[in-house]
Amino acid sequence: MTDIDYMRLALDLAERGHATVRPNPMVGAVAVQHGRILGQGYHLAPGQPHAEVYALEHVAAGTPDVTLYVTLEPCSHTGRTPPCADLLIRKGVARVVCALVDPDPRVSGRGIERLRAAGIEVTVGVLEADARRLNEVYVKHRTTGLPFVTLKLAETLDGYIATAPGDSKWISSAASRSRAHGLRAEVDAILVGIRTVLADDPELSVRHVEGRNPVKLVLDSRLRIPTDARIFQGAPLVVATTEDVPKARQRDVEAAGAKVWRAPSADGRPILRQVLVRAAAEGLLHVLIEGGGAVAASALEAGLVDRVAVFIAPRILGGGVSAVDGLGISRMADAIQLDEVLVERIEDDLFYTARVKTSRIKGRESRARSSRESRARSSRESRVESRELEAVESRESRDKR
Numbered sequence: 001m002t003d004i005d006y007m008r009l010a011l012d013l014a015e016r017g018h019a020t021v022r023p024n025p026m027v028g029a030v031a032v033q034h035g036r037i038l039g040q041g042y043h044l045a046p047g048q049p050h051a052e053v054y055a056l057e058h059v060a061a062g063t064p065d066v067t068l069y070v071t072l073e074p075c076s077h078t079g080r081t082p083p084c085a086d087l088l089i090r091k092g093v094a095r096v097v098c099a100l101v102d103p104d105p106r107v108s109g110r111g112i113e114r115l116r117a118a119g120i121e122v123t124v125g126v127l128e129a130d131a132r133r134l135n136e137v138y139v140k141h142r143t144t145g146l147p148f149v150t151l152k153l154a155e156t157l158d159g160y161i162a163t164a165p166g167d168s169k170w171i172s173s174a175a176s177r178s179r180a181h182g183l184r185a186e187v188d189a190i191l192v193g194i195r196t197v198l199a200d201d202p203e204l205s206v207r208h209v210e211g212r213n214p215v216k217l218v219l220d221s222r223l224r225i226p227t228d229a230r231i232f233q234g235a236p237l238v239v240a241t242t243e244d245v246p247k248a249r250q251r252d253v254e255a256a257g258a259k260v261w262r263a264p265s266a267d268g269r270p271i272l273r274q275v276l277v278r279a280a281a282e283g284l285l286h287v288l289i290e291g292g293g294a295v296a297a298s299a300l301e302a303g304l305v306d307r308v309a310v311f312i313a314p315r316i317l318g319g320g321v322s323a324v325d326g327l328g329i330s331r332m333a334d335a336i337q338l339d340e341v342l343v344e345r346i347e348d349d350l351f352y353t354a355r356v357k358t359s360r361i362k363g364r365e366s367r368a369r370s371s372r373e374s375r376a377r378s379s380r381e382s383r384v385e386s387r388e389l390e391a392v393e394s395r396e397s398r399d400k401r
C-alpha cells in the first residue's frame with residue numbers, strides 16, 4: 001500500500017466522527033510499520049482522545065520505523081487533551097504523513113515544526129483536497145471567522161416557497177421533510193427571518209430523524225417576535241436585532257427565554273454578516289438558513305452562502321413568495337453561479353444540492369432594484385404585514401381574556 005492508500009484509510013476513519021465530533025474537526029490516524037498496521041483510530045467527540053492517541057495506543061515507545069498517517073496536522077497546544085506532537089515524539093515515530101496543515105491559528109504549522117525539530121520526517125499534503133473537503137465547515141470557520149452556511153429551501157417547480165398570503169404547508173413530500181430534518185441534525189444553528197416565524201410559527205426542531213436540536217436564530221429588526229411563539233420551546237433561541245430596539249422590549253423577549261443579540265444595522269436591519277460573525281465566535285460553525293425569501297436574498301447577496309440544498313416539488317403556484325426575493329440582477333452573466341451539482345429524486349420531489357461558486361454578486365444592484373420589483377415587493381410586504389398585525393392583535397386580545 002502507498003501513502004495515498006493509508007491516507008485514504010485514515011480519511012475513512014475520520015469520517016466516522018461525523019455525527020459526534022462537532023465543534024472539533026474530524027480526524028483519523030493509522031500507524032504503520034513495514035506495511036503492517038499497528039493501530040488506527042479517529043476522534044470521536046470533544047474531550048475524547050485525539051485520533052493519534054488511538055493509533056499509537058498499542059505501539060511501544062521506541063518501536064522502530066513507525067509511520068503515522070494522520071488527516072490533520074498533530075496539535076501542538078494543550079486544549080482539553082495534551083499536545084499530540086509531544087506524544088509522537090515520545091513514542092519515537094520515525095515519519096509522519098499528514099494531509100492538511102491545521103488552519104486553527106493556535107496550531108497552523110507549529111505541530112509540524114515541533115515534529116521536524118525533534119528529527120521526525122514529515123510529509124504534508126497527501127490527499128489534502130479530500131481532507132479539506134471533509135472538514136470544510138471547520139476550515140471555513142477557522143480561516144474566515146464565519147460559519148459555513150447552507151441555504152435550504154423547499155420550493156415549487158416555478159420557484160415559490162409560499163403562496164402570496166404566506167401558506168407554505170406543505171410544499172414538499174413527507175420524505176423530503178424528513179431529509180430536511182436530517183440537514184438540521186447536521187448543523188449548529190438554524191436561521192430564519194421574522195416573517196417566517198410570524199407566518200408559520202415553526203418549532204425548527206429535529207423531529208423526523210434522530211439527532212440533536214440546533215440553536216435557533218431569528219433576524220428581527222424590531223423584536224416583533226411573539227413571546228408565545230413555538231420557537232421559544234426546546235433548543236436555545238437567539239433573536240438578532242438592531243441597536244435601536246427599546247430595552248424594555250428586549251427584557252420581555254429575554255424573559256420569555258431567548259437571548260437577544262444587538263447587531264450593527266443597515267437600512268434598519270441587523271447586518272447578516274455581523275450576526276454570523278457573532279454566531280461563529282459563539283461556536284456555531286455550521287448554520288442552516290431556512291428562509292424565507294428575503295433572508296435567502298440577503299445571505300446570497302452578501303456572499304455568505306457556501307451550499308444550497310433545495311427541495312423542488314411538483315407544484316406550480318404562478319406567484320407568491322419567491323425562494324430568493326429580489327437580488328436585482330439584470331444580466332444573466334451576473335447570476336450567482338453554482339457548481340458541484342447533485343440531483344436526487346425523493347418520491348416526486350427533486351433534491352438539488354450545489355456549491356455556490358461566485359462568492360458575491362457582481363456589480364451589486366440591490367439598491368438599484370427596478371422600481372417595479374420594489375413596488376411589487378412592498379405591496380406584498382404590506383399585505384402580509386397587516387395580516388401579521390391582525391394575528392398578533394387577536395393573540396393579544398385572546399391572552400387578555
Ligand SMILES: NC(=O)c1ccc[n+]([C@@H]2O[C@H](COP(=O)([O-])OP(=O)(O)OC[C@H]3O[C@@H](n4cnc5c(N)ncnc54)[C@H](OP(=O)(O)O)[C@@H]3O)[C@@H](O)[C@H]2O)c1
Nearest residue numbers: 154161162166168193195196220221291292293294295298
Ligand atoms: N418553503 C420553504 O422552504 C420556506 C421556508 C421558510 C419560509 N417560508 C415562507 O416564506 C415566507 C416568509 O418569507 P419572507 O421572504 O416574507 O420573509 P423572511 O425572509 O422570513 O423574513 C424577512 C424579514 O426578516 C427581517 N430581517 C431582519 N434582518 C434581516 C436581514 N438582514 N435580511 C433579511 N431580512 C431581515 C425583516 O423584517 P424586520 O425588518 O421587520 O425585522 C424582513 O422583512 C413565509 O410565508 C414562510 O411560510 C417558506
